[in-house]
Amino acid sequence: MAKVPQKKLLLSELQxxxxxxxxxxxTNHPFLFNRVEISSDAKIEMIRGLGVTYVFLLSASNTKQQTAETDTEDEIEIEPERDLKADTRKAIRLSQKRFLMNVNNCRDIYGKVVSDPEGAYRLSAALTEDLLSHLQEVETPFLTLVGMDEKEASVTQHGVSVAVLAMMIGHALDLAPKELRDIALGSLFHDIGKLKVPEAIRCKHGALTPQETSFIQMHPNFGFDMLNRxxxxxxxxxxxxxxHHEFVDGSGYPDGLTGHKIPITTQIVSLANDYEQQLSGQQITSPKIALGHLFKNHASKHAESLISVxxxxxxxxPPGTIVKLSDGSIAKVIMTTKEVSQPQVWACKEDGSDASxxxxxxxxxxxxxxxxxxELTEGAIRSLQVDKGISFYFSSLQT
Structure with missing residues (x-):
């Protein structure tokens, strides 16, 4: 089949x-394929932010039938025998890259909420679509451990990770795409009100005073007011x-809502946020311990069915958990799999050598x-990067 000549198009000419x-x-852009149908201004802005000076014009109108055909030819190389190791490595790198890109995009959006609310909403809608496409690109999505260099997650990093967990719960419950979009959008902005809380209070280590606690518990109202305007x-x-801090037993804030008065989408985000807060606490450093703490001490705060999911x-x-393997090695869980006792791991010997x-x-x-x-040696702590922050993103690995 003869190839159709491709015309270079400057980014200023995108329509x-x-x-x-x-x-x-x-792997170097957030779209599902290299071929992109420009259906919104947000996609134009995203392409302009990729650091390229041109794109190839394939059609001046939508060509969905051609798209599927060309994507198959240009993007997918079918190998006679699948290389699970190579696929897994690629999937881990892609999850990390997507996470970092979305955290950075979320940070940019936060900066526009007051000065350019329409622009902020357009970009947040595009980010929501990216998250939804990453969730749905494989039939059975799993979780990958991702993170940034900071030990403590930023508001935007936390927002993206909570969005991923909450969307995974919604996906498992077969919620409609509209509800998944609401979950994503609400999760991304759920803590934006914390930016109005003084950093000395927001980042304080140790117990807060009653006045400080009251102040920080106003952040949902601050965030709602910012976005509602x-x-x-x-x-x-x-x-x-x-x-997002309301609990079904009425012990949450700001309104002390109970049970059915809290929409299912809000209950899901409340649970995902509560788990992440357990994990980010100073006393809990293991995702497995954080999950056990949630199950034991916060079970009454959430619907039992949601906790089970x-x-x-x-x-x-869970990803980020430090474990001992049956061959005596020490490892950190990197990606969940369908075999709960055999996730993908980064492992080393007890002294930290032979990490792989x-x-x-x-x-x-x-x-x-x-x-x-x-229980770890200094060498194992270094090899497993135990002090690195823990966040989650969708795995693109097809199982």
Whole structure:
């Protein structure tokens, strides 16, 4: 089949309705394929932010039938025998890259909420679509451990990670795409009100005074007011921002809502946020311990059915958990799999040597138990990067 000549198009010439091909590897941009149908101004802005000077013009109008055909030819190389190790490494790198890109995009959006609310909403809608496409690109999504260099997650980093967990719960419950979008949008902005709380209070280590506690508990109201003034955000997303600290037993804030008075989308984000808060606390450093603490001490605060779904998604050994393997190695869980005792791990010997990505399913090795950081040697702590912050993103690995 003869190839159709591709015309270079300057970014200043991009228009709605065009179909273009990006001059980048698919791992270097947030779109599902290199071929992009420009259906919104937000997509134009996203392409302009990729650092390229041109794209290839494929069509001046939508060509969905051609898209599927060309994507198959240009983007997918079908190998006779799948290389699980290579696919896993690629998936881990892609999850990390997507996470960092979305955190940075979220930070930019936060900066526009007051000065350019329409622009902020357009970009946040585009970010929401990216999250939804990443969730749905494989039939059974799993979780990958991701993070940034900071030990403590920023508001935007926390927002993206909570969005991923909450959307995974919603996906498992077969919620409609509209509800998943509301969950994503509400999660991304749920803590934006904390930016109005003095940093000395927001980042304080140790117990807060009653006055400080009262101040920080106003952040849902601050966030709701900021977004509500825009007049663009859907009421369901605003409800999440205002009520993400509400619990079904009425012990939450700011309104002490109970049970059915809290929409299911808000309940889901409340649970995902509560788990992440357990994990980010100074006393809990293990995702497995954080999950156990939630199950034991906060069970009455959330619907039992939602907690069960969260446990199923995170697995017995959630990403970030330090474990001992059946061959005596020490490892950190990197990605969940369908075999709960055989996730993908980064492993090393007890002294920290021979660190590598391990594929327990292929090796027939299993996890014996979770272990505490205090039990590790200095070498293992360095090799496993135990002090690195823990966040989650969707895995693109097809199982």
């Amino acid at each position: 709605l309705g065009m179909t273009v091909k990006l001059p980048l590897s698919w 825009c007049g663009l955000f859907p009421k369901e997303a605003l409800n999440i921002v205002l009520h 969260l446990v199923k998604i995170l697995g017995i050994y 990505l391990r594929f327990l399913i292929l090796e027939g090795v299993t996890i014996e138990q979770a272990i505490k950081v205090e």
